[in-house]
Amino acid sequence: MSANSRLTVAAHTLTWIGLYQRRGHEVATSEQIAASVNTNPVVIRRLLAQLRKAGLTDSRRGVGAGWMLSRNLSAITLLDVYEAVEPGPIFALHRSAPDPECVVGHGIAPAMTAVYDGIEATLRKELAGTTLEDVLQNVLNAT
C-alpha cells in the first residue's frame, strides 16, 4: 500500500516525551527525540508541529526551549494521534471518474464508499481503544 510510518513515529515521540516528563524533566528537545527515533530533528519538529495543531503538544522557545505534552498520556488515544498525522482515507476511489453510462461505472463508487466508510469507522473505534499510557505500559513490559 505504500504505508507511511507517521503514526508509529508520532506514538514513539509522544510516549518518549511522556516518559521523560514522568522522570522529572520539564521539556524534551527535538534532538533528543530524534536520537531515540533515529531520524533527523527536523522530521520530529515537523511532526510535533502537527501534533501541536491538534492540541496534543506544546512548545517553548528561546533558552530552555523544547516540547511538552498538552495532556497526560492516558488522555491521548491512538485515534487522536492518527487524526493529527493522517489526513487521507485508507482506500482511494478511481483516479479518474469511470464511465457514467455504464451501470457498473455509475454505481461502483457509492457502493465501495459505503464499504470504505464502514472500515474507517471500525478502524477509528479500534484506535480509540488504545491510549498512549497503554502503549507506554506495553513498552515498559517489553523487557
Added chain:
Amino acid sequence: MSANSRLTVAAHTLTWIGLYQRRGHEVATSEQIAASVNTNPVVIRRLLAQLRKAGLTDSRRGVGAGWMLSRNLSAITLLDVYEAVEPGPIFALHRSAPDPECVVGHGIAPAMTAVYDGIEATLRKELAGTTLEDVLQNVLNAT
C-alpha cells in the same frame, strides 16, 4: 496516506465481468473493462493477471480471447480481492530502526505491531463480510 485505487478498480473489474457474463457473454476483454473503468487496457490486464494468480479469474488467448471469473461473484469476498492486490500492511514501522539503548526505542516496535496486527485482523473480518455479489446488488440498486 497516499492510498491507492487498486481495490476499487479490482472490485469494479470483477463486478463488470460478472454482470457481463450474467448477460450471456463468454468472456470480457480488457479493452471493454478499461472503457468502463476509464483507464488504459494494460492497467486492467496487469490487475487481472494478479487476480488470476490468486485464482479469481482466468483468461483465454488467441481469437475470441478475453477474461472470465473463476468463481461466482457470490463466492468472492472483498478480502479475497484485497489479498490479491494489496501486498503490504496499512501502517509501517520506523524507516530505520530506533535506538535500541532507549527504553522507548527498544519497546515501541513490538507495542505498535500488536496494535497494527489487531487492526489488520479487524479489517480483514470487515472485508470478508462483503461479497462481490453484494457489491453488484448495491450497484444495481444505485438507480
Added chain:
DNA sequence: CCATATTGTAACTGTAATGGTTACGATGGC
C-alpha cells in the same frame, strides 16, 4: 497456413508522497 484479435509483459514516463537534509531567521531567558 495465414490473417486477426487479444493476451502477456517489458520498458518507460509523469506525478505525488515520504522522509531526510541544509539553511537560516525568530525567540526569549540568562
Added chain:
DNA sequence: GCCATCGTAACCATTACAGTTACAATATGG
C-alpha cells in the same frame, strides 16, 4: 547581547502508482 532551540522553507533521493507505448505470443476461423 549570547546562545540553544524552535519554526519553516527549500531542496533532494527514493519509491509507489498509474498511464502509455510497443511488440511478441497465442490460437482460432477462414
